[in-house]
Amino acid sequence: MTLEIVQIPVLNDNYVYLAREPASGAVGVVDPAVHEPVLAELQRRGWNLTHILNTHHHPDHVGGNLKLKEATGCQIVGPKADAGRIPGIDVALADGERWKLGEEEAVIFDVPGHTSGHIAFWFEQSAALFCGDTLFALGCGRLFEGTPAQMWQSLSKLLKLPDHTRVYCAHEYTESNARFAVTVEPGNEALQKRYAAIRAARAKGQPTVPSLLGEEKATNPFLRPMSGNLRETLGLTDADDVAVFAETRRRKDTFRG
Structure with missing residues (x-):
């Protein structure tokens, strides 16, 4: 059970x-x-x-x-x-x-x-x-x-x-998180599809939580410092994962989208 x-x-x-x-x-x-x-x-x-x-x-x-x-x-x-x-x-x-x-x-x-x-x-x-x-x-x-x-x-x-x-x-932050995510990994098709589904759900007042961890692995930029598309967007193609994560977090902290 x-x-x-x-x-x-x-x-x-x-x-x-x-x-x-x-x-x-x-x-x-x-x-x-x-x-x-x-x-x-x-x-x-x-x-x-x-x-x-x-x-x-x-x-x-x-x-x-x-x-x-x-x-x-x-x-x-x-x-x-x-x-x-x-x-x-x-x-x-x-x-x-x-x-x-x-x-x-x-x-x-x-x-x-x-x-x-x-x-x-x-x-x-x-x-x-x-x-x-x-x-x-x-x-x-x-x-x-x-x-x-x-x-x-x-x-x-x-x-x-x-x-x-x-x-x-613990929070319903998904739509604002998605608005940021598509700016740093714009070539991620799975992310684009998820963003559309999130907008539709929130327009109806539906929660976007819980999510599946597999979905997060495929679309959440904070779990994806190894992504070539993310690294290219950040200008950190040769950096280590911690540096890519840190720059992603820094950009999110100042994001006003």
Whole structure:
């Protein structure tokens, strides 16, 4: 049996996820920015919250921690490398560790770059990756506390996961990410097709998340520093992958399209 995953849109563009493991009835909430919509959805479904899964310390990912813990008695799980900034943390996890939500096991990846202590949860059986702000649909997180080399190393870990993995990122940034992506890899036909599909989905108010990791590998410029078309556009045909990634990120930071 695989996780039952419910997407809850909150704030302007955040996604919070409920994940229920059916064999045990355990329920986790991933990166609860706020508590009220989470409690309302739990009540509507008749689910009891057992865990909070935090990827990193930013307020729009941990803002609901303490109120949810107070209301439900749930256990808070988060990054060992940043435990001091995770409100109410009970279990601190590091790279390569395994952790279970009920009967389903997650592999933990340290993925710093956006923040110094950021983790991702990969539930292999459910083909589900909860990656916070490290990897977005057609994007990656800004480097607030890390370096391009760190972030590329982090993304390289996720690149090794199977193509059928569903990427449950924490924000609906895909359309703006796509507008940038086509400027740096204009010769990517798969990207052009995806951009058209994204525009159509957003025009109807539909989410573009989760995406498939295989789709990200084919179209997300931050996973593609090896692309000849990207390198040509950036004028970095002979540079190493970190330099290409760094220039892509720099351009995205100043993009106003």
